[in-house]
Ligand SMILES: Nc1ncnc2c1ncn2[C@@H]1O[C@H](COP(=O)(O)OP(=O)(O)OP(=O)(O)O)[C@@H](O)[C@H]1O
């Protein structure tokens with residue numbers, strides 16, 4: 001086998017500086033919010049690259065002296081644990097020498113009566129609160145923690161920002177009261193920039209766009225959509241050419257089509273093609289080869305897809321088959337509902353449930369709303385198993 005450069009397709013991990021295709025303006029907007037005490041909502045479907053954009057902006061902001069406290073709400077089983085981590089991160093990043101932290105904590109976060117324990121091995125803190133930490137108090141405690149960060153930021157004299165990724169995991173279940181409590185705090189914080197990101201686009205659009213919602217007009221909104229074809233194609237073309245692989249233009253386009261332009265899926269499929277090209281291939285790589293690779297990638301998630309599928313009630317299974325076979329077109333027409341054994345209203349209900357389960361997502365482009373698969377490879381899998 002001839003020697004080829006390392007696989008240039010990075011998927012399944014967030015990208016760092018120099019690895020993003022396109023996204024300059026998005027990175028600049030996030031960086032500005034981080035350094036200039038802005039308030040920004042980064043909204044985009046799963047795996048379109050929100051976290052990667054924030055990563056790069058964070059490292060640029062850090063290079064210019066900013067301090068970014070970053071949290072993934074999805075990683076915390078309860079909001080209380082997030083509140084404690086906010087204080088712990090502040091202790092690590094904003095407080096100064098370890099021996100002064102205990103005093104600093106009780107000054108900045110007095111109302112929480114925090115108790116910090118230093119872990120000398122990695123220089124981190126674990127913090128617990130000496131106040132009521134029952135579930136009902138979790139959001140108020142988080143608000144107190146953020147108030148403390150604002151006080152600490154004023155004292156610090158450097159740009160400080162808080163990033164909360166997957167905001168819906170924190171607020172979605174907590175209800176409108178919690179949304180209002182968080183808004184009331186964030187609104188008054190003058191020394192801290194906030195970047196909130198989330199992949200539940202329906203929830204975030206409501207939270208920030210409904211005139212009656214808590215975060216209406218509370219910050220700028222950045223919608224993370226598809227990467228322009230020209231940029232993505234240029235990236236793919238360059239990467240394959242660098243190894244001397246002959247990949248037709250039609251095949252490059254087939255990668256985007258099969259992955260439905262979801263950046264994660266594009267990278268995953270390109271990576272599969274790359275590996276197959278490395279293994280044996282000598283001719284020109286064509287769309288048929290891309291499709292075979294796509295089916296192979298989809299099959300690799302078989303255990304996961306099987307579980308998702310098995311948990312769907314029959315009407316949702318039928319609606320999903322209809323969606324895949326009809327490519328999302330005219331799903332409520334007489335012909336389609338009849339062919340898939342659903343009434344028009346049952347179809348509508350099932351499609352709604354599939355959105356709630358994050359299997360489908362709605363996408364608005366120039367005034368037209370269409371349904372898309374969250375994971376385009378799941379569609380290939382459904383197509384392969386369905387009768
Ligand atoms: N600008 C980009 N150029 C090329 N590939 C990208 C880009 N952005 C994201 N990707 C690909 O998509 C993957 C997912 O990106 P990332 O985790 O940033 O998305 P996300 O929107 O935060 O997803 P989630 O909602 O699941 O957290 C990356 O690992 C990478 O493979």
Ligand SMILES: [Mg+2]
Pocket residue numbers: 050051052165
């Ligand atoms: Mg993310």
